[in-house]
Amino acid sequence: MTSTGKVVLITGASSGIGAAAARRLAAEGHRVYLGARRTERLGELAGEITAEGGSAAYQRLDVTAADDMRDFVAAARERFGRVDVMVNNAGVMPLSPFEALKVDEWDRMLDVNVRGVLYGIAAALPVMREQGGGHVVNIASVGAYEVSPTAAVYCATKFAVRAISEGLRQESAGDIRVSLVSPGVTESELAESISDPSAREAMKTYRSVAIPASAIADAIAYAIGQPPEVDVNEIVVRPAASAQ
Numbered sequence: 001m002t003s004t005g006k007v008v009l010i011t012g013a014s015s016g017i018g019a020a021a022a023r024r025l026a027a028e029g030h031r032v033y034l035g036a037r038r039t040e041r042l043g044e045l046a047g048e049i050t051a052e053g054g055s056a057a058y059q060r061l062d063v064t065a066a067d068d069m070r071d072f073v074a075a076a077r078e079r080f081g082r083v084d085v086m087v088n089n090a091g092v093m094p095l096s097p098f099e100a101l102k103v104d105e106w107d108r109m110l111d112v113n114v115r116g117v118l119y120g121i122a123a124a125l126p127v128m129r130e131q132g133g134g135h136v137v138n139i140a141s142v143g144a145y146e147v148s149p150t151a152a153v154y155c156a157t158k159f160a161v162r163a164i165s166e167g168l169r170q171e172s173a174g175d176i177r178v179s180l181v182s183p184g185v186t187e188s189e190l191a192e193s194i195s196d197p198s199a200r201e202a203m204k205t206y207r208s209v210a211i212p213a214s215a216i217a218d219a220i221a222y223a224i225g226q227p228p229e230v231d232v233n234e235i236v237v238r239p240a241a242s243a244q
Contacts (some may be wrong), residue, residue, distance in 0.1 A: 005029035005055075006135075006224065007080040009073065011063050011120060012090030014041035017139060017186065020213035021087060021220050026054030028221060033076035035061030036090070063090045063116030066123075073123040082131055085224055086124040088117040088161075089139040095150040106153045113157035117164060128176050133228070135177040137220055138165045142184045142238060158182075169233060177231040179223040184238030185210040209239045 008025050012018040014036035022032045026049045034042050034056060042058035049056040059075050062068045077083050092112045094105040117138055128134025143151060144158035162180055169178035187210045215237055223232040 005031060006084035007031050007033065007076065007082050008085040008087060008224070009033045009035065009076050009083060009124070010087045010089055011035045011061060011072075011116065013045065013058070014038040017183065017213045017216045017220075018087075018089045019045055020217035021089065022056065023049065024214065024217035024221050025224070026056055027052070028225070029054075030085075030224075031055040031080050032057075033072075033080065034058040035063075035072050037062055061090075063088075063119060064111040066119045069116075069119040069123040073127060077127055083124055083127045083134060085135045085137060086120050086128075087137045087139070087220060088120040090116050091139065091141075091157075093151075093154050095154055097150050098152065109153055109157050113154070114160045114164075117161050121164070121168060125176070133175060133177075135179070135224060136165075136168060137179045137181060137223060139216075139220075140165070140180050140182040142182055142236060144180075144182050145236070166233075169231070177228075179220075179232050180234045181216060181219050181223065182234065182236045183211075183216045184236070186216055186237075187212050209241050211237065211239045 008030045010018050010022055010032060013022050013034035022034055022045060026032050032049065034046060035058065036042055037060060039060045046056040046058045057079055059072055061072045073083055090112055092109055094108065096102045096105060121136060124134065124136065138161050140161045141158040143155040144162040147155045165178055165180040172178060219235045219237050223235065226232055
C-alpha cells in the first residue's frame with residue numbers, strides 16, 4: 001500500500017477496465033470514487049474493496065449528462081476533500097457497417113465516448129486548477145491509431161479522445177498531467193452492445209485472443225504512480241499473441 005494515496009475518480013466503473021482499475025488502485029492505497037449507471041454493481045464493488053481494507057464510495061453517473069458529471073466530481077470532493085485523478089473510462093462499442101445506417105448507435109458512441117470524456121474534463125479541471133494540480137487519464141483504444149471495417153465511427157471517437165488528450169496535455173504542461181491509455185483486445189462487456197449480426201460475428205474472431213482487464217488497470221496504476229515531474233503521455237497495451 002502506498003503512503004501517498006490519491007483520490008481517484010473512475011467513470012464506467014461497474015465492470016471491465018473500470019472495475020479492475022478500482023480494485024488495483026484501492027489495493028495501492030488510493031481512495032476511489034466510482035461512477036456508472038448500474039449502482040447495484042457499484043455497491044458490490046465498493047463493498048468488496050472496503051472489506052479488503054480499501055477506501056471506496058460510489059454514485060450513479062450518466063457521463064452523457066454534464067450536470068451529472070459535475071455532481072459526481074463535487075460529491076467526490078465533498079467526501080474526500082480533493083480530486084487528484086479523473087479516469088475517463090466509460091465507453092460503448094456498438095460496431096456496424098455504414099450501410100446498416102445505425103444512426104442512433106453512432107450518436108450513442110459520440111455521446112459516451114467523446115462528450116463523456118469532455119464532460120469529465122470540464123468537471124474536474126476547475127477543481128484541479130484550484131488545488132494546484134491533478135491528473136487526467138483518458139481510456140482510448142488501439143482504434144485511436146487504426147481503422148477497421150464496421151468500426152469507423154468507434155475509431156473516430158477514439159481518435160477524438162486521443163486528440164483531446166494531446167490538446168489538454170499541451171495546454172496543461174507543468175500543472176496537470178494527462179495520460180492516454182489505449183487497450184488492444186481486452187476482456188470486457190463492450191462487444192455485448194453490438195447489435196449488427198455481421199459485426200457481432202466478426203468480433204468473435206477478433207476477440208478470440210484477449211488480455212485481462214487487470215492488464216489495463218496495471219497501465220493506469222503505472223501512469224498514476226509516477227512522481228510529479230513525470231508525465232506518462234501514451235500507453236498502448238495489446239495481447240502479445242495478436243497483431244491487432
